[in-house]
Amino acid sequence: MTTISANLQAIKDRIASACDAAGRPAGDVRLLAVSKTFGAAAVHEAVAAGQRLFGENYVQEGIDKMQELHASTAGVPLEWHCIGPIQSNKTRLVATHFDWVHTIDRLKTAQRLSDQRPGDAPPLQVCIQVNVDQGANKSGVAPDELPELAQAVAKLPHLCLRGLMSIPEPTEDPQEQRALFRRVRQLFDQLNATGLCLDTLSMGMSDDLEAAVAEGSTLVRVGRAIFGHRPRKDTLTSSAQGLA
Numbered sequence: 666m667t668t669i670s671a672n673l674q675a676i677k678d679r680i681a682s683a684c685d686a687a688g689r690p691a692g693d694v695r696l697l698a699v700s701k702t703f704g705a706a707a708v709h710e711a712v713a714a715g716q717r718l719f720g721e722n723y724v725q726e727g728i729d730k731m732q733e734l735h736a737s738t739a740g741v742p743l744e745w746h747c748i749g750p751i752q753s754n755k756t757r758l759v760a761t762h763f764d765w766v767h768t769i770d771r772l773k774t775a776q777r778l779s780d781q782r783p784g785d786a787p788p789l790q791v792c793i794q795v796n797v798d799q800g801a802n803k804s805g806v807a808p809d810e811l812p813e814l815a816q817a818v819a820k821l822p823h824l825c826l827r828g829l830m831s832i833p834e835p836t837e838d839p840q841e842q843r844a845l846f847r848r849v850r851q852l853f854d855q856l857n858a859t860g861l862c863l864d865t866l867s868m869g870m871s872d873d874l875e876a877a878v879a880e881g882s883t884l885v886r887v888g889r890a891i892f893g894h895r896p897r898k899d900t901l902t903s904s905a906q907g908l909a
């Protein structure tokens with residue numbers, strides 16, 4: 666077994682135990698492998714180990730990787746998720762190449778993605794990013810602005826609103842960590858109570874996936890625990906890519 670396939674197995678075991686502890690079926694939680702800063706070779710190893718969902722933060726880097734992997738993964742149904750902030754000048758690339766976007770936090774971005782989604786593609790699957798620990802300087806819509814944004818995004822013709830994504834600040838206190846994830850879950854439940862049909866809660870990463878699964882996560886986004894430590898983006902060279 667390669668390191669990546671062993672790491673993937675270890676993460677699946679962690680997800681299964683967390684589900685078990687929460688009384689949830691193991692199939693409830695999907696694993697998104699966050700491959701940002703790692704090269705196509707690393708993604709390829711994960712694909713060979715059976716991984717199908719990949720998350721990228723930097724739009725052009727993600728597209729380059731998709732293209733590099735295109736021939737060798739022909740026929741394998743990979744799903745590419747954009748999980749980084751989206752600048753207006755990148756929406757067309759995102760709408761053209763990705764299957765999912767987790768980081769909707771303004772209607773304008775959502776409208777552009779809907780307008781620019783190619784006509785022959787299925788709707789772009791999207792989550793709204795919500796900022797539950799207000800005050801922290803981060804992206805995401807404030808909870809009190811969420812209902813209005815969600816209703817508007819749900820109406821866009823070439824998007825399918827699937828749920829919420831959140832990146833709460835890491836805290837030392839596991840109870841506090843769970844409380845932040847619980848807040849996202851409550852917002853999700855409230856939206857569903859108003860008639861939306863959301864099925865995706867994108868929360869939990871390498872260090873806090875247990876707390877997220879305990880509070881209802883359906884999609885964990887895991888990078889370092891699969892691919893290893895990330896080289897710093899600004900020192901990244903093409904020769905360093907792919908070496909975990």
Ligand SMILES: *Cc1c(COP(=O)(O)O)cnc(C)c1O
Pocket residue numbers: 699701722748749832870871872886887888889890
């Ligand atoms: C990098 C990143 C992850 C993965 O984080 P790890 O700590 O490496 O598991 C998850 N979600 C987002 C939005 C990220 O940018």
